[in-house]
Amino acid sequence: MNTLIEVSDLSKTFTLHQQHGVVLNVLNGLSFSVRAGECLVLHGQSGAGKSTLLRTLYGNYLAAGGSIRMLHDGAWVDLVGAEPRQVLAVRRQTLGYVSQFLRVIPRVATLDVVMEPALARGWSKVDAETRAKSLLSRLNIPQALWQLAPGTFSGGEQQRVNIARGFMVAWPLMLLDEPTASLDDANRQVVLELINEAKAAGSALIGIFHDRAAREAVADRFLDMTPDAAPKQEYVYAS
Amino acid sequence: MSAAEKLQLHNEPVQPLFSVRDLTLLYGPEKGCQGVSFDLYPGEVLGIVGESGSGKSTLLSLLSGRCPPDRGTVSYRNSDGRLVDLYSASEAQRRTLLRTEWGFVEQNPRDGLRMGVSAGANIGERLMAQGVRHYGELRAAGIDWLSQVEIDPLRIDDLPRTFSGGMQQRLQIARNLVSSPRLIFMDEPTGGLDVSVQARLLDLLRGLVRELDLAVVIVTHDLAVARLLADRLMVMRRSHVVEAGLTDQILDDPQHPYSQLLVSSVLQP
Amino acid sequence: MNTNEIYTRSEPASVVGGRSAGSGMYDVVHEDAEHRPYANQAGAVACEVGYNFAYLDEQTKRMIRRGLLKAVAVPGYQVPFGGREMPLPYGWGTGGMQLTAAILGADDVLKVIDQGADDTTNAVSIRRFFARTAGVKTTTRTPEATVIQTRHRIPETPLTNDQIMVYQVPIPEPLRFIEPSETETRTMHALEDYGVMHVKLYEDIATFGHIATSYAYPVTVDERYVMDPSPIPKFDNPKLHMSPALMLFGAGREKRLYAVPPFTRVVSLDFDDHPFAIQSWDECCAFCGSRESYLDELIIDDAGSKRFVCSDTDYCMQRRDAEEEGAQ
Numbered sequence: 001m002n003t004l005i006e007v008s009d010l011s012k013t014f015t016l017h018q019q020h021g022v023v024l025n026v027l028n029g030l031s032f033s034v035r036a037g038e039c040l041v042l043h044g045q046s047g048a049g050k051s052t053l054l055r056t057l058y059g060n061y062l063a064a065g066g067s068i069r070m071l072h073d074g075a076w077v078d079l080v081g082a083e084p085r086q087v088l089a090v091r092r093q094t095l096g097y098v099s100q101f102l103r104v105i106p107r108v109a110t111l112d113v114v115m116e117p118a119l120a121r122g123w124s125k126v127d128a129e130t131r132a133k134s135l136l137s138r139l140n141i142p143q144a145l146w147q148l149a150p151g152t153f154s155g156g157e158q159q160r161v162n163i164a165r166g167f168m169v170a171w172p173l174m175l176l177d178e179p180t181a182s183l184d185d186a187n188r189q190v191v192l193e194l195i196n197e198a199k200a201a202g203s204a205l206i207g208i209f210h211d212r213a214a215r216e217a218v219a220d221r222f223l224d225m226t227p228d229a230a231p232k233q234e235y236v237y238a239s
Numbered sequence: 240m241s242a243a244e245k246l247q248l249h250n251e252p253v254q255p256l257f258s259v260r261d262l263t264l265l266y267g268p269e270k271g272c273q274g275v276s277f278d279l280y281p282g283e284v285l286g287i288v289g290e291s292g293s294g295k296s297t298l299l300s301l302l303s304g305r306c307p308p309d310r311g312t313v314s315y316r317n318s319d320g321r322l323v324d325l326y327s328a329s330e331a332q333r334r335t336l337l338r339t340e341w342g343f344v345e346q347n348p349r350d351g352l353r354m355g356v357s358a359g360a361n362i363g364e365r366l367m368a369q370g371v372r373h374y375g376e377l378r379a380a381g382i383d384w385l386s387q388v389e390i391d392p393l394r395i396d397d398l399p400r401t402f403s404g405g406m407q408q409r410l411q412i413a414r415n416l417v418s419s420p421r422l423i424f425m426d427e428p429t430g431g432l433d434v435s436v437q438a439r440l441l442d443l444l445r446g447l448v449r450e451l452d453l454a455v456v457i458v459t460h461d462l463a464v465a466r467l468l469a470d471r472l473m474v475m476r477r478s479h480v481v482e483a484g485l486t487d488q489i490l491d492d493p494q495h496p497y498s499q500l501l502v503s504s505v506l507q508p
Numbered sequence: 509m510n511t512n513e514i515y516t517r518s519e520p521a522s523v524v525g526g527r528s529a530g531s532g533m534y535d536v537v538h539e540d541a542e543h544r545p546y547a548n549q550a551g552a553v554a555c556e557v558g559y560n561f562a563y564l565d566e567q568t569k570r571m572i573r574r575g576l577l578k579a580v581a582v583p584g585y586q587v588p589f590g591g592r593e594m595p596l597p598y599g600w601g602t603g604g605m606q607l608t609a610a611i612l613g614a615d616d617v618l619k620v621i622d623q624g625a626d627d628t629t630n631a632v633s634i635r636r637f638f639a640r641t642a643g644v645k646t647t648t649r650t651p652e653a654t655v656i657q658t659r660h661r662i663p664e665t666p667l668t669n670d671q672i673m674v675y676q677v678p679i680p681e682p683l684r685f686i687e688p689s690e691t692e693t694r695t696m697h698a699l700e701d702y703g704v705m706h707v708k709l710y711e712d713i714a715t716f717g718h719i720a721t722s723y724a725y726p727v728t729v730d731e732r733y734v735m736d737p738s739p740i741p742k743f744d745n746p747k748l749h750m751s752p753a754l755m756l757f758g759a760g761r762e763k764r765l766y767a768v769p770p771f772t773r774v775v776s777l778d779f780d781d782h783p784f785a786i787q788s789w790d791e792c793c794a795f796c797g798s799r800e801s802y803l804d805e806l807i808i809d810d811a812g813s814k815r816f817v818c819s820d821t822d823y824c825m826q827r828r829d830a831e832e833e834g835a836q
Contacts, residue, residue: 014492015494016499017496017499018496018499018500055492059488060485060491060492061488061492062488062492084471084484084485084486085280085470087485088470088485106438106439106441106442107438107439107442119449120449330695330699338703353686353707355686357714357715359714360707360710360711360714363710364704364707365703367703367704367706367707367710368701368702368704369703372778372779372780373780373781374710374779374782375781377710378714395714396714396715
C-alpha cells in the first residue's frame with residue numbers, strides 16, 4: 001500500500017502574548033507516515049498534544065516547523081506554508097476531519113449540513129441527498145429531525161450529525177478526533193463500521209480514541225505521544 | 240473520483256481574479272491603510288477584520304475603485320481574461336466594471352438602494368444600464384431574484400421603504416447579483432440587523448457565494464460572521480495588515496499579539 | 509447651416525436694434541392689435557425708450573449666442589450660461605426670453621404660445637415685451653413667424669427651415685428625478701451612463717401598465733445625449749425628430765441652454781415590448797373637427813359635459829378660416 005501522508009520534524013508552539021508572552025512547546029520533532037488503508041491511533045495522556053496534532057495536520061493550527069506532506073490530486077503538497085486556498089482545496093478533496101463537536105450554522109437544516117461536503121465537490125443534489133439520508137438513518141437520527149437545524153439537538157445527536165457529515169464523501173485522508181466519545185454502544189458500532197469501511201476503501205486514517213474497545217477495533221499502529229517518551233516511536237500494534 | 244470532481248479540479252484557475260500590491264492611502268500617521276498586498280481567486284471569500292478606525296473601510300474604498308490610493312495598484316482580470324489596472328483605467332471603464340462584473344453591498348441598504356423606486360426597478364437597474372430594453376425580461380429577472388433572496392415576488396412593485404431592514408439588505412444583494420458579477424464587496428452587510436435576521440442573511444449569502452462562484456471581499460468587525468463566510472482573513476490594526484491566513488487558523492490559533500487580543504475579546508454566548 | 513444663421517442674422521440685427529432704441533414712440537396701435545389676436549399685425553412698431561434692443565445688453569446677448577453656438581455644435585448637451593435677471597419671475601419663461609432676446613433681429617417676426625394658445629396672459633405679455641423693447645413685428649400665425657417662443661407645445665403647422673423654436677424649460681436635467689447631485693449627473697452625461705432613465709419608464713409600466721409619462725418625455729438626441737424636451741406633451745416628441753427648424757432650449761432658473769439643430773435624429777426612450785406611443789383621442793376638435801391635433805379637454809357645464817378643442821389656437825383658427833372660405 002502507498003503512503004498518503006508524510007510528516008517530518010513537525011513542531012508546534014503557542015506564544016501567549018496575552019500572558020506575558022509565555023511560549024508552550026506542544027509538539028516537537030514529530031515524524032511519521034500513514035499508508036492507504038491504515039489507521040494510526042494517537043496515544044498519550046490528556047494534554048500530550050493529540051488534538052493539537054490533529055488540528056495542526058488539518059491546518060487549523062499553524063505549524064511552527066517541519067513539514068506535512070500529503071498526496072493531493074496526484075501530487076505531493078506541503079501544508080506547512082501553503083496558501084489558504086491550497087489548504088482549502090486539500091480540505092475539499094483530500095483531507096476530512098471528524099470531531100465530536102458540531103459547529104452549528106444557524107438556520108441550516110440537518111440534511112443540508114450533512115450534504116454540504118458533497119455539494120462542495122460538485123455532486124448532484126439528488127446523489128448527495130440519497131447518501132446523506134442513508135447515513136442519517138444508519139446513525140439513528142430520527143427522520144423528523146432531518147429538516148430541522150441541529151442547533152437545538154442534544155449533544156449526542158449533534159455529534160452523530162457531525163459524523164454523518166464527516167463520512168459523507170470518501171476522503172483519501174481522515175482525521176478523527178474522538179468520534180465515538182459519549183456514544184451509546186449501538187451508535188459506536190455504526191461509527192466503527194464506517195471507519196472500517198473507509199479503511200477498506202483505501203483511506204489513511206489518523207485518530208484519537210479514548211475508548212479502548214474502539215481503539216482496538218480500528219487501530220493498525222499507535223503513535224506514542226507521551227511527553228519525554230523520547231525518542232518518539234511508532235510501533236506496529238501486535239494483535 | 241467522479242468525472243464531475245475531476246473536472247472541477249482541473250478547471251481550478253491558476254490566475255488570480257484580483258491582485259493588490261502595496262496599496263496605501265494615509266490620512267495621517269497610521270490613519271488609513273498602508274502596504275496592503277494580496278491575490279484573490281475566483282470563488283474565494285476574503286474577510287477583513289479589525290477594530291473601528293483600523294483602516295478596513297478605507298481599504299475597501301480603495302479596492303472597489305471609490306477613491307484613488309496614494310500609491311500601489313489594484314488590478315482585476317475581467318471576463319475577457321484581460322488585466323485591468325483599476326486606477327489607470329478610465330472613469331467609464333471603472334463604472335462599467337462596478338455595475339457589471341462587480342457589486343457593492345453597503346452596510347446601510349439606504350445607501351445602496353434607490354429608495355424612491357420599486358423593488359423591481361431596483362433589481363432591473365443594472366440590466367437597464369447594460370442595455371436590456373425589454374420590460375418583460377426585466378420583470379422576469381426581478382421576480383426571479385426576489386425569490387432567490389427570499390422576498391415574496393408579489394412585493395415587486397412595493398417601495399423599499401416599506402420593507403424591513405433585513406429585506407432591504409436582501410434586496411440590495413439581489414440588485415447587485417442580477418448582473419452576474421464575479422466580485423462583490425461587502426461593508427458590514429449584517430451590521431444593522433438583529434441577530435435572527437443576521438443568521439438568515441448569512442445563510443443566504445453563503446449559499447449564493449457558492450452557487451455563483453463569487454469572489455467576495457467582506458469587511459466586518461464580527462468574527463462570527465467572518466468565520467461563517469470567509470475562507471481567509473486579514474487582520475488590520477492601525478493601517479497595517481498584522482496577520483493574514485486561513486480563517487479558522489487565524490481565529491483558533493492567532494499568531495500576532497493583536498489578533499490574539501481580538502479573538503480573546505469576543506464574548507462567547 | 510443654422511449655426512451660421514444665428515450668428516449672421518442676430519449680430520447686425522442687434523446693432524440696428526441698438527440704434528433704433530432711441531426713436532421713442534409709444535405704441536398704442538400695438539396694444540390694440542393685441543386685443544385682436546387673430547388679426548395680422550403689419551409693420552414693426554417702435555421701441556420703448558431707455559432699453560437696449562430686446563432688453564438685454566449686447567455683451568450678455570453675445571455671451572448667450574456663444575453658448576448657443578456650442579449647444580448647436582453638441583446637440584442635446586446642456587451649456588451653462590450666465591443667466592440675467594429678467595423683469596418677470598422665474599418659471600414664467602425667463603430662460604426662453606433670454607434666448608429670444610439674444611437671437612432676435614429687427615426684421616424677425618415673433619410668435620409666443622403658452623399651452624398652444626397665443627392669447628394667454630404669459631404669451632401676451634412676453635410678446636408685448638419684445639414688441640416694446642425690440643420693436644419687432646409679432647404674429648399669431650405660425651407660418652409667418654421666424655422665431656416662436658413656447659412653453660408647452662410645438663405648433664401643429666409643420667415648421668420650416670427659416671424658423672427657430674425657443675423653449676422655456678423649467679428643469680433641464682432629465683436625470684434629476686433620480687440623481688440629485690449635479691456633479692454626478694454631469695458625469696453620467698459624460699459617460700453616457702443612462703441606464704437609470706429607463707428606471708422611470710419601468711416604474712410607469714409597473715404602476716400603470718403602460719408608460720404614463722405624458723410630458724417632458726426624455727429623448728436621445730443624435731444617438732448621444734439624453735435630453736428633456738421641456739414640458740411639451742409626448743404628442744409633440746415626433747415633431748422634434750428631423751425637424752427642419754432649429755430648436756433652442758433655455759432654463760432661466762437653472763441657467764442652462766441646449767439645442768437640437770435642424771434635421772437631427774431625436775428618439776424617444778422606450779422598451780422593446782412597450783414602444784413609444786403618442787396620445788390619441790376618440791373625439792375630434794369641437795371647433796375645427798381636426799383629428800390630427802393635440803386636444804384640450806373642456807368642461808362646459810355643471811353636469812360635467814366635456815368637449816375637446818385644439819390646444820393650438822392658431823392651427824384651429826386657420827382650419828376654420830379655410831373651411832369658411834371653402835363654404836363661400
